[in-house]
Amino acid sequence: MELLNPEIAAANIGPLFAGLVMTIELTFVVILLSLVFALLVALGGMSRFRPLRWLVKAYIEAIRGTPLLLQLIYIYYVLPEIGIRLNSFVAGVIALTLNYSAYLSEVYRGGIQAISKGQHDAAAALGMTSGLAMRRIILPQAVRIVIPALGNYFIALFKDTALCSVISIQEVVFTAQIIAARNFQYFTLYTIVGIMYFTVSFPAARLVGYLERRMRAGYRRKLR
Structure with a gap:
């Protein structure tokens, strides 16, 4: 019995590719929204306003716990x-x-807290408000620190979009499920899906590694 059926692969590559496009689109939309919302959550979690800190903590624990x-x-x-x-x-x-x-809010928070207190003191000495210092001095340095971690989370996000098949989003896994229910060619279809995921994830992982090396090299140059 032939496991990988070239005819089935050729006949269904179009719908599967359309599903992959939907997967990538979903990933990018969530990335853009998460980058902004996570930063707001991180800043809220470090706020001096205690009820806001409690609200942020409750939100993070609820998400982590389910x-x-x-x-x-x-x-x-x-x-x-x-x-x-x-x-x-x-x-x-x-x-x-x-x-x-x-999860990303905790990454942001760790990056912000990694900036030395001397940076805050220097900004205050220049007459900057805490908000201005955060925007101009602290956040730019923190973002550089957290870029590798953010990249790894976004690769994981690309793969986690497969869970959206449970709510009938026509991403690549859902598309494969629908086609396989008609022709029972599970090996062929899910092998193609696996190749598609790897084709996107592997270059993305290499890009994250490259950015991490560049960040480290730039930091070492500044220390000299």
């Missing part, structure tokens, strides 16, 4: 029971953004 799959199901299938109805793509974007923002 699986992403449940969060997707809850937003798409449970919220309509209280009158909140979202299409599958919007529900997927919201769930992924909330999930990844919680």
Whole structure:
């Protein structure tokens, strides 16, 4: 019996590629939203306003304490029971953004806290407010520190979009499921899907590694 069927592969490469495009589109939308929202969450978590810190902590712990799959199901299938109805793509974007923002906020926080107190003191000596110092001095340095970690999270996000098949987003895994239900060519279809994921993930991982090396080299040059 032939496991990898070239005819099936050729006949279905178009729909599978369209699913891959949807996967990449979903990933980029969530990346853009998470980068902004996670920073706001991180800053809120370091705020002097105690209720805001508690609210941020509760949000992060709630996300960490529940699986992403449940969060997707809850937003798409449970919220309509209280009158909140979202299409599958919007529900997927919201769930992924909330999930990844919680984790990325901790990455941001670690990067900000890694900046030495002397930087804050120098900004204060120049007459900068804390907000101005954060924007002009602290955040630019913190972002450079956290770029490798952010890159790794975004590679994981690209693969986690497969969970969105549970809410019928027509990404590549969902597309393969629909086709396989008709022709039962699971080996061929899911092998193609695996190759597609690897084709995107591997170069992305190498890019993250390259950026990390560049950041380290630049930091060493500044220390000389």
